[in-house]
Amino acid sequence: MRKNFRILIIPYLFLIPYLFTFIAFRFGPSIAGFFVSLTSWNIVGTPKFIGFSNYIELFNDPSFITSLINTLYFMVLTVPALIVLGLLIALLVDQNLKGRTITRTFVFMPYVIMSTVVGVIWMWIFDTHFGILNYYLSFFGIKPIAWLSSVNWAMPAVAITTIWWTVGFNMILFLAGLQDIPEELKEAARIDGASNWQIFWNVTFPLLRSTTVVVLMLTLINSFEVFDQVYVMTGGGPSMATLTVIQYMYFQAFQYFRLGYGSAVAYVVFAFLIVLVLIERQLLKKVGES
Amino acid sequence: MKRKNKYLSKTILYLLLVILTILAFAPILWMTVSAFKPEGEIASYPPTWIPQHPTLSNFSYVLGTFNFLRWTLNSFLSAIVATIIVILIDSMAAFSFARFHFKGNALLYATVLSMLMVPIQVTIIPLYLMFAHVHLLNTIISLILPTTGNVTGVFILRNFFRSVPQDLIDAARIDGAGYFRIWWTIMLPLARPSISAVAIITFISNWTNFLWPLVSVNSDASRTLPVGIAEFFGGQSGVSGSAPQYGPAMAAALMATIPAIVIFLLLQRYFVKGITMTGIKG
Numbered sequence: 001m002r003k004n005f006r007i008l009i010i011p012y013l014f015l016i017p018y019l020f021t022f023i024a025f026r027f028g029p030s031i032a033g034f035f036v037s038l039t040s041w042n043i044v045g046t047p048k049f050i051g052f053s054n055y056i057e058l059f060n061d062p063s064f065i066t067s068l069i070n071t072l073y074f075m076v077l078t079v080p081a082l083i084v085l086g087l088l089i090a091l092l093v094d095q096n097l098k099g100r101t102i103t104r105t106f107v108f109m110p111y112v113i114m115s116t117v118v119g120v121i122w123m124w125i126f127d128t129h130f131g132i133l134n135y136y137l138s139f140f141g142i143k144p145i146a147w148l149s150s151v152n153w154a155m156p157a158v159a160i161t162t163i164w165w166t167v168g169f170n171m172i173l174f175l176a177g178l179q180d181i182p183e184e185l186k187e188a189a190r191i192d193g194a195s196n197w198q199i200f201w202n203v204t205f206p207l208l209r210s211t212t213v214v215v216l217m218l219t220l221i222n223s224f225e226v227f228d229q230v231y232v233m234t235g236g237g238p239s240m241a242t243l244t245v246i247q248y249m250y251f252q253a254f255q256y257f258r259l260g261y262g263s264a265v266a267y268v269v270f271a272f273l274i275v276l277v278l279i280e281r282q283l284l285k286k287v288g289e290s
Numbered sequence: 291m292k293r294k295n296k297y298l299s300k301t302i303l304y305l306l307l308v309i310l311t312i313l314a315f316a317p318i319l320w321m322t323v324s325a326f327k328p329e330g331e332i333a334s335y336p337p338t339w340i341p342q343h344p345t346l347s348n349f350s351y352v353l354g355t356f357n358f359l360r361w362t363l364n365s366f367l368s369a370i371v372a373t374i375i376v377i378l379i380d381s382m383a384a385f386s387f388a389r390f391h392f393k394g395n396a397l398l399y400a401t402v403l404s405m406l407m408v409p410i411q412v413t414i415i416p417l418y419l420m421f422a423h424v425h426l427l428n429t430i431i432s433l434i435l436p437t438t439g440n441v442t443g444v445f446i447l448r449n450f451f452r453s454v455p456q457d458l459i460d461a462a463r464i465d466g467a468g469y470f471r472i473w474w475t476i477m478l479p480l481a482r483p484s485i486s487a488v489a490i491i492t493f494i495s496n497w498t499n500f501l502w503p504l505v506s507v508n509s510d511a512s513r514t515l516p517v518g519i520a521e522f523f524g525g526q527s528g529v530s531g532s533a534p535q536y537g538p539a540m541a542a543a544l545m546a547t548i549p550a551i552v553i554f555l556l557l558q559r560y561f562v563k564g565i566t567m568t569g570i571k572g
Contacts, residue, residue: 010469011390015398018383018444021375025439026405029413029420036415043422092306103307105558106314112554112561113318114498116520117543121321123525124536130333132320148525164317169565176566225409228500228516232524246411246501253415254505266412277407 037263047260054264064265066240067248070155074244075223077159082219083212085163086170091200093171094178104175108168115165119232122161123148126233151241154234158242161229166222170215177211178204209287217280221273245269321547324540325349332537348541357510358542361518368433368514369496375438376492377485384447385473389459399448405441411501418505432506433514437496443488446567450484451477487564490557497550515546 037054041047058064089107093100110118125133126147134144147157181204189199227246230236236243236251245265253262319339324332326344352358386392387399413436421432454477462472478485503514513521523539554561 008392011386011392011395014382014386014390014469014473017379019398021379021435021438022402022405022441023439025417025436026413026441027401027439029416030405030408032416032419033412036419089310092303092310095303097300097303097307099304099307103311103314105555106311108561109318109551109554110314112494112550113547114516114519114550115500116516116524117546119525120519120523120539120543121317124324124540125317125320127536130335130337130536132337135335135337164314168314172562172565176562221409225411227411228520231500231504232520235524235526249411249414250501250505253418259415259419263412263415266409266415270409270412273409274407 033263033266036260037267039260041259043257043259050260054261055268057261058264058268063240063243064245064248067243067245070240070242071224071226071244073155074159074162074226074242075220077156078162078223079216079219081159081163082167082170082223083216085167086215087174087208087212089167089171090174090178094175104171107171110165111168113165115228116232118161118165119229122157122164122229123233126157148234149238151238154238154242158226158229158233161233162223162226165229166219170219173215173218174208174211177208181207210284213280213283213287217276220276224269224272224276318547321540321543324536325544327537329537348537349545351538352542352545355538356518356522356542357513358518358545360511361513361515362546364430364433364512365497365515368430369493372434372437372496373489373492375434376440376443377489379438380440380443380488381447381478381481381485382473384444384451385477387444388448388451402441402444406445414502414505417502421506428507428509428512430512433496433499433503433512436502437492437499440492442491446484446488446564447481449567450481454480483560483563484567486557486560487567490553490560491564494550519543519546 036047038049038051039047040050040053093104093107113121125131128134128144128146128149131147133147134142137145145153147153185203185207186199189203194202225246226244227250230242230244230247231250234242236247246269249262249265249269252258252265323339323341325348326341326346328341328343328345328347331338331342387395417436418427421427426432458476458480459472462476467475498516499514500516500520503517504520507513507517510518519542523542
């Protein structure tokens with residue numbers, strides 16, 4: 001009897017510490033955020049239940065719409081580049097070339113630098129008057145570009161920074177996918193007289209499809225949540241040209257202290273991500289079937 | 291003809307390899323070079339890749355003007371403590387999920403995994419309210435605790451523990467070992483590669499974490515390195531547009547970067563492992 005009881009309780013004893021932190025710091029706050037979003041809550045005052053008013057206000061809020069459009073623009077600038085470059089670089093460093101591991105190391109290295117440092121480094125590179133980028137561009141007859149202080153160039157500058165910073169991460173994921181492909185398959189195709197190009201399109205790429213879906217999703221999600229680089233490099237400016245959704249959440253909650261409204265922004269982000277994940281599931285299923 | 295073609299394409303590939311390496315490394319090198327330039331030289335035109343009068347004045351300025359060492363210590367301390375807690379509690383939970391049949395196992399594990407879909411940003415405002423309520427904002431504790439509710443550690447370790455042969459556990463049971471001893475003396479040592487990967491992921495994500503430390507701490511005594519750099523060297527701090535200020539900024543950036551790069555070069559294998567385990571199979 002006693003022994004039975006011990007066996008019954010042991011699995012739960014192992015779980016308790018983790019379940020405590022998980023519920024207190026991850027699961028609980030995730031749920032609580034929704035309830036906060038249904039209130040009008042200014043740090044000092046008491047929360048007042050206002051239903052879905054925050055959400056209604058949000059979609060009539062031009063600044064929020066701007067931040068959404070900016071975030072989508074950022075995604076357009078970064079996601080395709082990160083996927084295509086990540087794959088191409090992985091293919092390159094997967095070739096039997098001397099020094100490929102050195103290139104791998106250097107391409108991945110930026111990823112271990114903290115986001116705010118990355119931002120500061122590139123602020124210096126992008127500096128209008130003393131920046132090294134404008135200096136090299138002048139060789140091609142290009143006049144100094146006010147990268148971070150012009151409405152047109154600020155977002156592309158942040159995008160370039162982000163691509164440099166994270167392309168190595170995608171390279172590693174694609175590389176892992178490439179190395180899972182049995183060498184015999186490519187060898188067999190080669191013996192049958194297939195060219196490198198044909199091998200890539202007919203053997204490698206189809207087998208890389210599920211990797212590609214996963215990398216695409218991770219990249220989409222990360223770009224959608226962009227905050228750090230923008231906070232450091234432009235602060236959302238000039239004139240809201242680089243204001244992103246998460247940054248808008250931050251502003252509303254911690255500069256204007258509208259915690260309910262900020263939570264509503266966070267939950268809209270959540271809703272977008274759910275849609276993305278559902279699309280991913282469908283794509284992966286399709287890939288699995290074919 | 292064909293051989294010549296092959297030779298040419300090989301050359302192009304090597305050329306690409308070199309260009310890629312240069313593009314990836316140039317910004318890091320430029321940061322390093324700029325950090326050693328004196329005030330007059332940093333804005334010199336044309337820019338130089340080798341400092342003409344190398345100096346350490348930028349470093350001493352940063353260390354003398356800001357609580358840089360304090361930020362570093364805070365970052366390091368919170369990351370290391372969080373990592374230790376995560377490894378202990380995640381491996382216990384993972385052991386339980388992987389090796390016991392009990393009521394609610396599948397449901398609980400599904401709940402844990404479901405949080406992979408919820409962006410961490412959703413938790414920031416409730417966490418802020420919670421820590422404000424118990425008066426723990428502006429403390430190192432507030433930097434550590436939220437990390438310990440992470441999901442990936444449990445995910446990676448559960449997958450590993452499921453692959454351990456049952457015979458090992460049975461043999462230990464026959465020798466009279468309790469389950470806590472089995473966890474500590476059999477499971478943990480076996481899982482060393484996976485634990486290293488979890489440790490690196492946890493440490494790095496804590497070391498580089500920005501949004502939550504930005505929100506939860508606003509006293510210099512508990513500030514972390516990423517936040518300190520953003521607040522005192524970022525675009526809102528007055529650095530931009532004045533070249534001499536970039537010297538200290540690059541010195542600070544370099545000091546913040548060196549530990550991460552050294553750790554990365556030493557433990558590269560585990561980095562890659564950690565990424566592929568959470569990325570591909572997640």
